[in-house]
Amino acid sequence: MIDYIKLASSKSKGKRPYFHDDPAVERVLNITMAVAGELAVMRERMDSIERILEKKGLVLKEEIENYVPDSKEIEEERQTWHSEYISRILRIVQQEMEELENPDKSIEDIANDINEM
Amino acid sequence: MAKSIPPVWNKIAKHAMLPETTHDERARYNFLANLNKHLAHVSQGNKIAYETRVEPKFKKEHGREIKDTKELGQEIAKDPHYQIWSSLRRSTMEMRQQAGRSIVLRQAEALRDKARALNAGKDSLVLDSNCEIPPYLLAVDNHLMPGSYHTELIEDDVTPAANYDSGIFVTTAGLLGRYNDGGGKAITSWVKKNYPNFNPKRILDIGCGMGHNVLPIARAFPDAEVIAIDTGAPMLRYAHARAMDLGITNVKFMQMDAGKTIFEDASFDWVQSTMFFHETGGKSIYNIMNEVYRLLKPGGLTLHIEQPQYTDDMSLFEKFIRDWDALNNSEPYWSKMHDIEPLDLMKASGFKEEDFMQIGAKAENDLDDGSQNADEPEDHGRSPIWNVFGAIKN
Ligand SMILES: C[S@@+](CC[C@H](N)C(=O)[O-])C[C@H]1O[C@@H](n2cnc3c(N)ncnc32)[C@H](O)[C@@H]1O
Numbered sequence: 001m002i003d004y005i006k007l008a009s010s011k012s013k014g015k016r017p018y019f020h021d022d023p024a025v026e027r028v029l030n031i032t033m034a035v036a037g038e039l040a041v042m043r044e045r046m047d048s049i050e051r052i053l054e055k056k057g058l059v060l061k062e063e064i065e066n067y068v069p070d071s072k073e074i075e076e077e078r079q080t081w082h083s084e085y086i087s088r089i090l091r092i093v094q095q096e097m098e099e100l101e102n103p104d105k106s107i108e109d110i111a112n113d114i115n116e117m
Numbered sequence: 118m119a120k121s122i123p124p125v126w127n128k129i130a131k132h133a134m135l136p137e138t139t140h141d142e143r144a145r146y147n148f149l150a151n152l153n154k155h156l157a158h159v160s161q162g163n164k165i166a167y168e169t170r171v172e173p174k175f176k177k178e179h180g181r182e183i184k185d186t187k188e189l190g191q192e193i194a195k196d197p198h199y200q201i202w203s204s205l206r207r208s209t210m211e212m213r214q215q216a217g218r219s220i221v222l223r224q225a226e227a228l229r230d231k232a233r234a235l236n237a238g239k240d241s242l243v244l245d246s247n248c249e250i251p252p253y254l255l256a257v258d259n260h261l262m263p264g265s266y267h268t269e270l271i272e273d274d275v276t277p278a279a280n281y282d283s284g285i286f287v288t289t290a291g292l293l294g295r296y297n298d299g300g301g302k303a304i305t306s307w308v309k310k311n312y313p314n315f316n317p318k319r320i321l322d323i324g325c326g327m328g329h330n331v332l333p334i335a336r337a338f339p340d341a342e343v344i345a346i347d348t349g350a351p352m353l354r355y356a357h358a359r360a361m362d363l364g365i366t367n368v369k370f371m372q373m374d375a376g377k378t379i380f381e382d383a384s385f386d387w388v389q390s391t392m393f394f395h396e397t398g399g400k401s402i403y404n405i406m407n408e409v410y411r412l413l414k415p416g417g418l419t420l421h422i423e424q425p426q427y428t429d430d431m432s433l434f435e436k437f438i439r440d441w442d443a444l445n446n447s448e449p450y451w452s453k454m455h456d457i458e459p460l461d462l463m464k465a466s467g468f469k470e471e472d473f474m475q476i477g478a479k480a481e482n483d484l485d486d487g488s489q490n491a492d493e494p495e496d497h498g499r500s501p502i503w504n505v506f507g508a509i510k511n
Contacts, residue, residue: 002270004222009215012258013265017445019194019203030208037148037212044144 123150123290124484129283130295133231133362134355136221136279145216149287152209159202160438166198167434186437193437203445210261210288210446217284218263221276228355232275235358242357243371244350251348251374253398253450260288261447266326266349278327278355285329291484293329299480300391300422300503301330305337307478307505308387312418317341317386321412323375323405324393328356328368330422334389335360335368344380346373376404383414391422392503395451402457403465410466413510420507422478427455459506468508475506 018026053059069075087094105113126146129135138146171192175183183189193199221228236242250267258265266277285297293299308315318341322331325345335343345368347353357370373379375393388409394402409419427436436455443452460473479502 002222002225004219004225007222007263007270008219010218010263012214012261012263012447014257014447014449017203017207019200019207021200026204029204030211033152033205033208034212037145037152040148041141041144044147045140048140 121154123147123154126150126286128291128295128484129286129297132359133235134228134275134279134282134359136224136228136283138220138283142216142220146284146287149209149213149216150290152205153213153288154290156202156206156209159205162198163193163202163438164434166196167193171196171199183433186433186440189433189437203441206441207445213284213287214261214263214280216287217280218276220283221279222270225271225274225276228275228279229271229273232354232358233273235361236354239357239361241366241369242353243369244353245372246350248348248350248372248374251376251398251401253401254348254396257447257449259396259448266347266352269351273354274351275355275358277349277351281352282327282329282355282359292482293480294482294484296332296483297329298333299482300478301333302481303478304330304389304391304420304422304505305333306481307476308418308420309337315386315418317418319385320344320387320389321346321378321380321385323388323390323409324396325352325356325370327352328360328370330391331368331389332360332363332365335365339367341367341386343368344371345369346371346375346378348372348374376401376408378408378412380412382411383417385412386414386417388413388417388419389421392424394421395424395448395454398450399453402454402462406462406466410468410510415510417510418507419510420505421459422503422505423454423459424451425477425502425504426459459504463506463508467510469511472508472511473506474508475504478503478505 020026020029050059050061050064054061069078126138126143167189171189172183175192183192254265254267262277262280264270264277266281268274268277270276282297285293289297294302317338320334320338320341320343322334322343322345325331325347326349328345331343331345335341345356347356347370350372353370353372357368360366360368360370375390394405397405413419425439427439431439440452440455442448443450459475460470463473464470
């Protein structure tokens, strides 16, 4: 069987144009837009699930719309999820701050250091 | 005014060859159609940025106007709005290809088997393994479609066509209709209206692709023998299987180069092409038109649905932005074809000036429930508004 996952993302012929002064911006933007797309896909799936559940009389969409956590435990669970999620996606910002607070040696320098240890 | 929303992908017509899609694959196409539509609005900012930032700055620095589209391109490339719009648009088109390929490649064998079953034992599909792919098709992957129309990843592959068929809805936001045949329908109506007594016996469609726009013609003239040619075997396999499933039996799909066909002189009443010439090459375009002339019977009709022409009253900016797709959506010949006047192209092959015609055409869209008529900005290079040129051979 063909490697359909790799082939699906193949490049087309011709040098790819870049529009930002720094190609890194373009790279990050492309990844971000792909993720934005996947979020939209997930949102559509959730919408399908909610509508099917409602049609089957299992849950009313209105119940979902009006739902608020009804115990301290659930409140904390949900807020913790947000906190983790944000930290995960903004990892690089945190790491740059850590570096700012605690300027680090390059790994090359560390290798030289270790070589003497 | 709020922007109109594109129809959901699910509205496109189903037929046996259409790839199977999961819930999320359909959702991905819906997202991309909306993103495309959104970017057509973002594109409006380019003109504003050009007029309020790029042009004044240039004038101030150089004491003169921007002289041509090339210079305009160099200047606008520094503008942040143009940069973000361009990169988003490019990225959207790459995502569209990725989305389509991820649907069809995972089911390449199943699609191939469906086509085999529908095509088996039929003499209306004629493939020719000696048919050479024209060099201009080998030089680029038109509209960023990796592998173009001809590449076969498995034996008897049909995935290039399946990808094109399922995803064209995204780039056009559904404006070509449920069967993506709005162009073919429009040309059929035009011909029936303007030539009510025209009763073609033999019709040739060149560069038929997966047959979107030849089928309405075949349906409108059921007694005609219709021949549709293309160089890409995957397109033809899929086109033929699709036509079989849709119950259209008067089209013969043949693998052949439109620049050197095997047909006799003066053997067709109508030679048609749709969105074809702008994907050819600077020499081939003349060879192909010569062939069209040769194949037409005296009194025969030829029509070519193409991208809108440049006009003299178009601003530099307008010309530049119309060419954006040509270069950044990899349809490079489109940027060169502007330099050829359709009349000159046809005269070079022997057509007479007095027999030349040029009309505007708009897709007939059976998906349009009225919501598409909102005052939308024109999405340059995507709008279903075309230039049709042609002639009667006398
Ligand atoms: C944009 S597609 C055409 C779409 C099609 N006419 C329709 O209405 O859906 C261009 C097609 O032209 C074909 N093509 C390009 N050069 C050709 C040639 N010299 N002879 C035959 N087919 C050619 C390509 O393989 C491709 O399938």
